[in-house]
Amino acid sequence: MNSVAKNNTFNVEAIRKDFPILNRSVNGKPLVYLDNGATSQTPQAVIDVIVDYYSNYNANIHRGVHTLSQEATDKYEEARKIIQAHFNAKHAYEIILTSGTTQSINLVASGYKSLLKKGDEVIVSALEHHSNIVPWQMACEVSGATLKVIPMTQDGILDITAYKALINENTKLVFCNHVSNALGVINPIETIIKEAHKVGAKVLIDGAQACPHIKPDVQELDVDFYVASAHKMCGPTGVGMLYGKEELLNALPPYQGGGEMIDQVTFEKTTYAGLPHKFEAGTPNICGGIAFGAAINYMNAIGFTTIATYENELLEYATEQLKALGDVKIYADTKDKTAVISFNIEGLHPYDIGTIVDKLGVAVRTGHHCAQPIMDFFKIPGTIRASLMFYNTKEEIDIFIKAVKRAKMMLS
Known part of the structure; x- marks a missing residue:
């Protein structure tokens, strides 16, 4: 290229x-x-990676001792490290590979259903995609927490003064997109994160629309959770990522049960694997994950x-x-x-x-x-x-x- x-x-x-x-x-x-x-569309360099996977080393990962399985595992984990480096996560295991932004948000929302309680408040912005509204409504219905909304102005931007008035000691979570998918507005997430942290609230940023145009640094932002999709970034559909701070991911219960996410299984009790496998039940989109890494490399080369x-x-x-x-x-x-x-x-x-x-x-x-x-x-x-x-x-x-x-x- x-x-x-x-x-x-x-x-x-x-x-x-x-x-x-x-x-x-x-x-x-x-x-x-x-x-x-x-x-977004997909460059030939990423298409070639997809073809190469199915042509030369198509196998399940993490479990096999044979050569193809080990090759596929190495490529998949290499892609995780590419994603880690791109977003500047502290650890590779803080990158959870998912089916996309929607699953990433639902994973966090599902975990917080059991962590929130009546009297707690969660805040979303008026500029959100449905995938960053509905899961939190569902979490509030189960937990008894209250959902509040950061209002928007006629200019299509968030009212940050109103946000500062909304947030208080009962606020546990704040959710906002980095960039509005409907309007293209870049939200002031630095301010949103800083104000939330003042009261001990955690923040999830939906980066689906930002990541094709902006290179976020999750450590510099000090964001608690950040989510993105490969298909917005010249990669394939059906794969994305959730970044979460290690201690917060450890505090969340598993999202799904099955293979890969376990440590020991008996009929009396099951113990869970460590990060990232705790949240990656079942056979993942192996080819998609590898191609996600290739797409990030392509964009970074430009x-x-x-x-x-x-x-x-x-x-x-x-x-x-x-x-x-x-x-x-x-x-x-x-x-x-x-x-x-x-x-x-x-x-x-x-x-x-x-x-x-x-x-x-x-x-x-x-x-x-x-x-x-x-x-x-x-x-x-x-x-x-x-x-x-x-x-x-x-x-x-x-x-x-x-x-x-x-x-x-x-x-x-």
Whole structure:
């Protein structure tokens, strides 16, 4: 891979050659893929790792003494160390490999069902994906704890003054996404974590939408739990990770029972394995875990500072071009955001726009983006979301703008 030129400038055309899917057509038009917030595309380097696993060392891990099992185990644990290094976790065993962000959140929420009690309070933000709302509602129903919400403003950002007023000695847990999937807003998680820790509350940060664009340092953040999904980061679907501080993971009960997560099993009593295996019951997504490590290596080879700089240029260009169309309402048109534009055109339904631009080869997301409370706040059925990635181009944005303009003309 030679995605960055020798003079250290960003070479998007070289990068695009790494992604086979970008060569295909949709409805007779060249694909313009602007739905990266839902899932990113996968480079050939990661595809090759997947093929290599199934072609050469497909075997179950941790249990076998034969060569294939040992090779697969080594590759899987090597990937865990890659993930550990990327997020700067103190120990590799603080990285729990899961099926993705949703399972990671549910794992923590399930554990806290037995640790919370009536009178305890947990706080979520108004900008959350459903996967960081529903599990905590379920935990509160079982435990008797109270769920409170950090409100948002009309600018699409969290009201931190209100958050500071909400938090108190009864607050046990705070949950917030690093970046809003619906709006692209980067939340002030440093402040959220610091204020929570003042009262002894623990914090879980949903990093699913941040990790494709930002390289978080969990030790520097002093975050208690951090979760992410591989498929947002040029990796495969069905795999993700939970980072947790060692002492907090040890305090949580197991999420699932089965093979791998045990120490000793008798019909009288079972004892559990140590970290990370305590939370990794059953045969994992071995190939997915290995490919997750490969995807992180791919993105780090480009560099997250380089990625952020380029994507910000795309965001500014796309925002300017959209505004020039007129009758466009951009939600959370603020400075601190990733390369996501969530918008509507006055008088037109977002689904209708999305359907027409798809016929022109442009893939965007429409709807409430699994963040219905945000849409209810703005009193809208949903938005059109264009989410950009480092392999997108200004030329693709031009095609997108023309497609939106045409849809607008057809529907007006």
